[in-house]
Amino acid sequence: MSKQEQDQSDKQKYEFQKVIEDLKxxxxxxxxxxxxxxxxxxxxxxxxxxxxxxxxxxxxxxxxxxxxxxxxxxxxxxxxxxxxxxxxxxxxxxxxxxxxxxxxxxxxxxxxxxxxxxxxxxxxxxxxxxxxxxxxxxxxxGDKGLFGLIVLDRREANVGWLRGKRVEPVKSASSLVPGKQRKGGQSAQRFARLRLEAIDNFYQEVAEMADSLFVDQRHEMDGILVGGPSPTKDEFLDGDYLHHELGDMVLGKFDVSYTDESGLYDLVDAAQDILDEHEMMQDKSEMEEFFKELHDGDLATYGFGPTRENLMMGAVDRLLISEDLRKDVVTYTCPNGHEEREVLDRREEAPDHDCTRCDESVPADEGEREDLIDHLIDIAEQRGTETIFISTDFEKGEQLQNAFGGVAGILRYGTGV
Ligand SMILES: [Zn+2]
Structure with a gap:
């Protein structure tokens, strides 16, 4: 996905989110x-x-x-x-x-x-x-992300996708691996060798099935989850059957009892902690960087006014917006052409505005009211700035919302604003 498309879809998702909140x-x-x-x-x-x-x-x-x-x-x-x-x-x-x-x-x-x-x-x-x-x-x-799913035991395997919260089973395979009981007349040694060969063949088949589904999309994927009983999933992963680039993307292996399609759902349940953590990872690292710049650098900006000014200059590399931010902004233009803005709560009525530069007054109904996030995303898109919505489910994310007005940015260069 190109950066432009990513921004479009952030904006689109935000629009959907707003409509849903109203509808609810x-x-x-x-x-x-x-x-x-x-x-x-x-x-x-x-x-x-x-x-x-x-x-x-x-x-x-x-x-x-x-x-x-x-x-x-x-x-x-x-x-x-x-x-x-x-x-x-x-x-x-x-x-x-x-x-x-x-x-x-x-x-x-x-x-x-x-x-x-x-x-x-x-x-x-x-x-x-x-x-x-x-x-x-x-x-x-709700959830971001695209993950590959693999569940297997020695008899059966299923692969599929996890898109956001949705599990999509795609392909399955079953094996001809013989049970542990050998037939009469077969030597124990020969039986064991045939059985190992059959297991090896099946693992190869599962890997080919996963490769054919995942390799082309590996750059869009956030990781791969593998599930099954022990020791099957361990043998499969330790044996390096998967394409090496996919092998590096495995986020974890999980015990699941079923390896049919329902096993894919069990796998996602079992991996929930890792998925939650993963979803928050980008948010966390952005906020770490923001705080580092705030304390030791000059590439942090925050609050509506300064962030907007930096955005207008094209100086913002990444715009950080709290997922919980629900504000409007009203733009007033005084008779002398001075543009000034006030940030309001959603249900707060717009006041009349006194221009701070010339003291002319602008009546409330002449102010142009807009959703604050829409206002900022529009500028960000024009300036090629990436917008990132930050969850409030971790401490620094909560601080963005409570201490910084829900709006911050990491700059491309210091501006002194
Ligand atoms: Zn004025």
């Missing part, structure tokens, strides 16, 4: 919020028929209020689907619609369409409930 806050007063997950190979016309069908079935809903709400949601979804040709965009799309409770007995109709999620939607889902179905999207956004 909404509640319908009955089962009247509709969520539809549409895979990329599902024809739009078939989705429209499904929605039409649901619309007519909704006429059986007893509560008039719920019935009307569901039918309105479905009509709104059909209207939106008109904008699409034969198929949805790449990776599919998700449509949410419903009448949400806005307090004081009033409701508001909202419809949101999320196109091309970070991973492809695998199956069509129609969901009508008192809340929106956001979990499948959250899973896609």
């Amino acid at each position: 806050e909404y509640e319908g007063s009955g089962t009247q919020l509709v969520s539809i997950y549409i895979p990329e190979d599902r024809q739009i016309s078939s989705v429209v028929s499904h929605v039409t069908q649901e619309h007519s079935e909704a006429s059986n809903i007893k509560s008039k209020q719920t019935r009307t709400a569901v039918q309105d949601a479905l009509t709104s979804i059909k209207d939106r689907l008109r904008y699409y040709d034969t198929y949805p965009p790449d990776n599919g799309m998700v449509v949410f619609s419903g009448a949400i409770d806005t307090g004081g007995g009033r409701t508001d109709m909202i419809t949101k369409v999320l196109e091309s999620p970070p991973q492809s939607i695998e199956s069509f889902r129609y969901h009508c409930d008192s809340d929106f179905l956001t979990e499948p999207l959250e899973e896609m956004l």
Whole structure:
């Protein structure tokens, strides 16, 4: 993935995250919020028929209020689907619609369409409930990373992917390794030799299967996990059967009892600590570097104002943003053309602004309000700066959010700002 694409997808993920957070806050007063997950190979016309069908079935809903709400949601979804040709965009799309409770007995109709999620939607889902179905999207956004998975014993092996939180079984193999019991008439020595040969052949076959899946993608992968009973997985790894570059990527071996497809899921469970640690590794090393520069160097910047100024100069190499940062920024332009900004909480009302340079006043409603992260990412993209979202699940990540306003940067060169 090129750097540009990486930035695009950071921004896209952030946009998705925001919509999901909003959706999760909404509640319908009955089962009247509709969520539809549409895979990329599902024809739009078939989705429209499904929605039409649901619309007519909704006429059986007893509560008039719920019935009307569901039918309105479905009509709104059909209207939106008109904008699409034969198929949805790449990776599919998700449509949410419903009448949400806005307090004081009033409701508001909202419809949101999320196109091309970070991973492809695998199956069509129609969901009508008192809340929106956001979990499948959250899973896609939750964990980063692409890992290769191998489970094996002497009889069976499975390989697959772990993408984010999703396990994808891909290939399997089974062996003809004879059991430990030899047949009558066979010499013990000969039997043992044949059996070892068969085991060796099977390990080679498993390695070829893994190589053919993983080698081409080794530069995109974050590591490989190997599972199985002892001593099989140890023999397999110690015997250097895997392509040498893949061998170097093995993050750990884990005891799992099953080596069929379900073993791949067990492997991911068993490796959870390592996966969590791995996810935090880049975040940790970025924050280490930030603190080192802060104390002993001149390549650290923090806080919205200084970081933005450095960004504008093109001096920021990596922009560090706390995952928990939820702020807006308002830009005021005074009659003399001075641009100044104020950072606000999401629900905080914008105040009138007095220009600090000429004392002219700018009324609140003339301020241009924006999500603070969007504001910074837009500048970062124009200046070729990489944006990294930092988890708050470790101490220095928490400090970024609590002590540095959730925004910092590592500079390309010192600027004195
Ligand atoms: Zn001014």
